[in-house]
Amino acid sequence: MKFTKAANISAKFKRVGVVGGGQLAAMMGDAAKTLGIELVVQTPDATDPAVSVAAGAVLAAVDDVLATAQLANECDVITFENEFVDLDGLRSLEEQNVLFQPSLSSLDPLLDKYVQRCYLQGLGLPTPRFWAWDCSQDLHLDFPFVVKVRRHGYDGQGTFIVKDRESFESIRADLRGQSLLVEEFVPFDRELAVIAARSTTGEIAIYPIVETQQQNQVCRLVIAPAQISLDVKSDAEAIVRTLLNSLEAVGVFGIELFLTSDNKLLVNEIAPRTHNSGHFTIDACETSQFEQHLRAVCQLPLGNCDLKCAGAVMVNLLGYESAESDYLEKRQQLAQIPRSFVHWYGKKVSRPGRKLGHVTVLLSEEAVDRGRVQAEAIAQTVESIWNPN
Ligand code: ADP
Numbered sequence: 001m002k003f004t005k006a007a008n009i010s011a012k013f014k015r016v017g018v019v020g021g022g023q024l025a026a027m028m029g030d031a032a033k034t035l036g037i038e039l040v041v042q043t044p045d046a047t048d049p050a051v052s053v054a055a056g057a058v059l060a061a062v063d064d065v066l067a068t069a070q071l072a073n074e075c076d077v078i079t080f081e082n083e084f085v086d087l088d089g090l091r092s093l094e095e096q097n098v099l100f101q102p103s104l105s106s107l108d109p110l111l112d113k114y115v116q117r118c119y120l121q122g123l124g125l126p127t128p129r130f131w132a133w134d135c136s137q138d139l140h141l142d143f144p145f146v147v148k149v150r151r152h153g154y155d156g157q158g159t160f161i162v163k164d165r166e167s168f169e170s171i172r173a174d175l176r177g178q179s180l181l182v183e184e185f186v187p188f189d190r191e192l193a194v195i196a197a198r199s200t201t202g203e204i205a206i207y208p209i210v211e212t213q214q215q216n217q218v219c220r221l222v223i224a225p226a227q228i229s230l231d232v233k234s235d236a237e238a239i240v241r242t243l244l245n246s247l248e249a250v251g252v253f254g255i256e257l258f259l260t261s262d263n264k265l266l267v268n269e270i271a272p273r274t275h276n277s278g279h280f281t282i283d284a285c286e287t288s289q290f291e292q293h294l295r296a297v298c299q300l301p302l303g304n305c306d307l308k309c310a311g312a313v314m315v316n317l318l319g320y321e322s323a324e325s326d327y328l329e330k331r332q333q334l335a336q337i338p339r340s341f342v343h344w345y346g347k348k349v350s351r352p353g354r355k356l357g358h359v360t361v362l363l364s365e366e367a368v369d370r371g372r373v374q375a376e377a378i379a380q381t382v383e384s385i386w387n388p389n
Contacts, residue, residue: 003304006034006291013076013298015040019062020081021050023345023355024274024290027282028081029053031290037298041081042071049345050081065089072098079251079297080273083111084152101200101250101297102272109247110272112150114181123246125239126266128258130183135176139168144185147171149178155353156217161185186266188258192226193277194236197252197292197302198244205292205302207285209236211372212256212277218353222314223375224280224307225368228259235265243270252293254278276316276355281305283341283360284312311363313375315382317344319354320389327356333385334359337378 014037018025021043029050032039038055041048042062051057056074060067063086072078077099087104094104109119117130133139133147143165149158162168191214195207208225228236240255247253254275256268278289287295287303295302326344334342337359344357359382367374 003286004301006287006303009035009295009300011035011037011298011300014038015055015075016294016297017042017068017071017075017078018050018054018081019068019071019078019085021045021048021054021057022081023049023347024081025050026053026345027279027288027343028274028290028294031288031294034291035294035298035300037294040071040074042067047348049347052346063089065093069093069098077101077297079293080107082154083107083272085111087111102253103248103250106247106249107272110270112179113148113153113269114150114179116270117181117183120243120267120270123242125242126264128183128186128266128268130181133180133182135172135178135180139182141182141184143168146183146185147175148181148183149175150181151179155219155355156214159217161217186258186260186268188266189261190226190259191268192228192232192236192257192259192265193222193275194240194255194257195252195275195278195281195289196240196244196255197289197296198249199296199302200250200299202245203302204241204244205305206237206240207278207281207289207305208307209233210277210280216353218318219276219316220318221316221375221379222277222280223372224284224312224314227371229263232259232263232265239265239267243267247272251296252278252289276358277314279343279358280312280314280360282343284309284362309362310365311368312360313363313378314358314360315379316355317357317359317382317386319350319352319356320387321350321352323350324348325350327386330386331357334382337361337381337385339363 018041021041026049040056041050041054042058120127147160191212211223211226213221254271258266274289282288339362341360
């Protein structure tokens with residue numbers, strides 16, 4: 001298949017509005033420059049990561065529809081870096097011919113975790129067993145099981161693994177009054193993620209499938225490519241194609257999967273945007289997920305998803321203290337790791353668990369062959385520099 005390089009592309013849409021201004025929008029800003037596109041972001045604070053790399057900013061909450069109307073006045077197309085939007089409010093803009101990519105109807109079944117599970121079930125795709133719950137009834141499920149807030153959860157905030165009756169009662173008291181999703185706990189063998197893009201013409205491009213590892217429900221480590229059988233790979237790709245086609249998706253989507261010990265896949269979550277598990281693509285692939293997203297939303301041909309190297313490991317730099325620091329010295333030390341690329345999001349304040357940056361380390365064939373052992377060694381090297389405590 002022939003691909004067009006960014007340098008040979010002339011975008012029809014020159015200004016893209018992005019609802020959200022965190023690190024995902026900031027990394028899209030870097031990709032925009034290679035395509036000759038300008039980004040304007042909608043984000044609450046002038047110190048948010050994407051503001052300094054964008055051509056302009058509308059300083060407002062991401063669910064402020066009037067602000068999105070202003071953004072639309074300045075841009076050819078609007079896209080999203082997060083899903084905490086006011087979909088009903090945005091529909092009035094779509095009726096006035098504002099172009100959203102992905103469209104609001106693609107987002108509609110995805111924003112609420114319970115609705116998303118129902119959508120997957122309707123497509124016949126495998127998911128953990130699930131129920132809607134509002135804390136009023138008792139639950140008679142075997143422990144452990146999982147409770148999730150239906151909207152606005154991220155990085156494991158809003159996901160609770162309920163291990164026993166005591167933790168159940170305390171979670172129930174804390175979450176009273178909220179709409180929740182309850183689901184079976186899946187004793188997965190591994191977690192996988194697929195980053196894929198769909199264009200307005202229905203073309204689909206899928207990146208190498210990765211393994212993700214979470215700690216306290218937050219992504220710690222991503223291994224590319226995942227060491228999986230060809231059958232699992234083709235099952236995962238088939239799930240992704242069904243999903244993206246049914247959603248009539250446009251842009252990059254991240255799909256998180258559980259792989260069980262008997263090689264069955266279950267869909268955990270679909271994110272209608274670029275995704276943490278795709279950060280390795282910046283340094284390790286021919287086209288980064290951020291460039292790919294912009295290509296799709298700007299109606300350009302999709303780029304090549306292939307790895308440029310044998311593999312890569314991505315380690316998140318998660319905050320471990322409440323502080324105001326740019327951690328420059330640590331970043332300089334991290335940059336000394338052979339074949340490493342340090343990405344710093346420029347957040348002004350660190351908090352425990354907050355994503356402050358990431359490091360990608362490219363792998364040789366031999367390192368890929370060493371598999372998870374090698375990935376764990378790299379993660380430990382990064383973490384011993386980042387947080388020696
Ligand atoms: P978020 O949307 O905040 O990222 P997720 O639903 O993806 O939350 O859950 C975060 C992590 O919690 C998952 O990556 C996985 O490790 C764990 N988890 C979530 N749901 C289940 C489940 N049903 N069974 C086992 N582990 C789960």
